[in-house]
Amino acid sequence: MSHATTGLKDHRPAPAPAARPSLSSRSLPRLAPLGFAAVSIALGVGVSLAAGWHSRTQWGLLSALIFLAVSYAVTTAVENQRQARDRLATSVVWVCFLVAVVPLVSLLWTTVSRGVERLDGYFLSHSMAGVLGWEASGGVYHALIGTLEQVGIATVLSAPIGLLTAVYLVEYGRGALARAVTFFVDVMTGIPSIVAGLFILSIMLIAGLEPSGLMGALALSILMIPVVVRSTEEMLKLVPNELREAALALGVPKWRVILKVVLPTAIGGITTGVMLAIARIAGETAPIILVVFGNQLINTNPFAGEQSSLPFYIYEQYKIGEVAAYDRAWAAALVLIAFVMILNLVARGIARWKAPKTSR
Amino acid sequence: MASTTPADTPPAPPVPGPGSRSTGRLGDKVFLGLSKGSGILLLVIMASIAVFLSYRSVIALSDNEGNFLTTFEWNTAGDPPVFGIAVLLFGTVVSSIVAMVIAVPIAVGIALFISHYAPRRVAAPLAYVVDLLAAVPSIIYGIWGALVLVPYLEGLNSWLDEFFGWTYVFEKTEIGIPRSLFTVGILLAIMILPIVTSVSREVFLQVPRMNEEAALALGATRWEVIRLSVLPFGRSGIISASMLGLGRALGETMAVATVLSPNFLVSLHLLNPGGGTFAQNIAAKFGEANEFGRDALIASGLVLFVLTLLVNGAARLIIARRKEYSGANA
Structure with a gap:
């Protein structure tokens, strides 16, 4: 509460004395996040390759961190800190959602791709009677x-x-x-x-x-x-x-x-x-x-x-x-x-x- | 709420014909009896769960040579039998806490994403995708966790050990694949995401529009709107959602039974394989248990039942209190 009010106070005088053409403060173009994303992915992959990391997860994590840092820094410089915080929150919320989707996709993909190997008419119409564990027959x-x-x-x-x-x-x-x-x-x-x-x-x-x-x-x-x-x-x-x-x-x-x-x-x-x-x-x-x-x-x-x-x-x-x-x-x-x-x-x-x- | 008006109308409608009135009354009586009876049946089921479990537990506990609460052993076939729930209680609580710590912030993030950030058109389908996570049977989470997640987490585990080993909690002192309480916690976090998300989302959508618009009118950014009006309003909702998730995590059986490699040690080195939970122990020990062993498992199940009852009851009470509160606001 207190922070926001002070933020508003700091912010308000700024546009008032500004020159006539622009009533609003400076702002980044709408597609700026895409630019940040491109830059940070490039940086992340570059650094990862240079460091010789193998895990794609690490690449992704590094890129995400760079993205957060870059967008925060640039927004603070061009707009102001409140906007930067807003962008940071937006990115974090998006990341939360993506993080939740990853296991769902992985789970469904694994189940489908591994499942179709054995799934056929035979599997659906036979029981496990007399089938030993290591034998590749039997059914459900x-x-x-x-x-x-x-x-x-x-x-x-x-x-x-x-x-x-x-x-x-x-x-x-x-x-x-x-x-x-x-x-x-x-x-x-x-x-x-x-x-x-x-x-x-x-x-x-x-x-x-x-x-x-x-x-x-x-x-x-x-x-x-x-x-x-x-x-x-x-x-x-x-x-x-x-x-x-x-x-x-x-x-x-x-x-x-x-x-x-x-x-x-x-x-x-x-x-x-x-x-x-x-x-x-x-x-x-x-x-x-x-x-x-x-x-x-x-x-x-x-x-x-x-x-x-x-x-x-x-x-x-x-x-x-x-x-x-x-x-x-x-x-x-x-x-x-x-x-x-x-x-x-x-x-x-x-x-x-x-x-x-x-x-x- | 919707049901208040029919109640105010007289229960027996003014019907002139005596014949039709009597059938109407008889039907009403039968129907009321049936529906009331089902309601009472539910209460009877709940009561008998407590009674039957307690009865069998008493049989087991009377022959237990160890202290039920503090013994680090589960040997029901021995003579004399010794068993205690210390390890199980520890493992259940720790894995659930790990799950909560991971799941609640992410779930709140997803709920905010769906209620405030996602483009309107995709918000509903996205909410549906998250609900789909809840529809996946726990045994499938279990084999996915054991066969996909466990090998995958080895990298994370050694990284945590290397850089955060000094915290003691993340120090890995035993070599082995990460079938640990920590891995179980991560899997449980994935499993309770949907319920925490959907309850929080409902609460976030109830925030009075006036509050949000007032904040926007003062020039607040979207994040400031959320911090000033959405989160304070939704706090109790988030708490009860987390507790509902906690209730799920405490009682989860199959995902733990497939992923964990159990032992009967209490260790705060969360990355070491070992430990156990109530539900996992019941599923794992049941096959070889004799009748006494089954009673002992029932006794541990009773503790789990009481634990989840308390957590869920508390969550529901918080939600119920909130309902009145928001009703006064609306």
């Missing part, structure tokens, strides 16, 4: 089945519960109970997946249950319910009150208003929320390790016997530590990431297409 079929069944059951369990809870919070909820539910839904979204797995595990230990896909689905639904509640709640809040009031004024009972007016209006957003929740739990590994145990063979029955799942399969293959197993892990990772990303894209597509027309 059993894991695909496991993931689809576990996620399917989890969705069937959590979507209605989540939906009804959201309806309660938005349409009925008042008082201490509603506040408690809201708070614990928020807290529940932060439960680590491994704790959800441990919870089901402790039930299994107490009740003497065997590991199965169903147990995994139960653990996954603990993770899924709060996500569904949160997104559905947001969507229901967007439904204009005029719609509810109009229906109520016609004498329609409240539950029919909810079923026939509120939910259909928000259905696009609710679908999106459920799909994003599915995308989230499809990638969960930790609960599967604890309560489904994994399996090399095809087990299509989620209610009895150990099963595999895509994320578990990736972990299992990674732990083998052989080249062939790494290849399988990357191929499975590509399958999983494609599944998750497609769900994400479709969900957001639906959200845009079916967005409720709000009065706001």
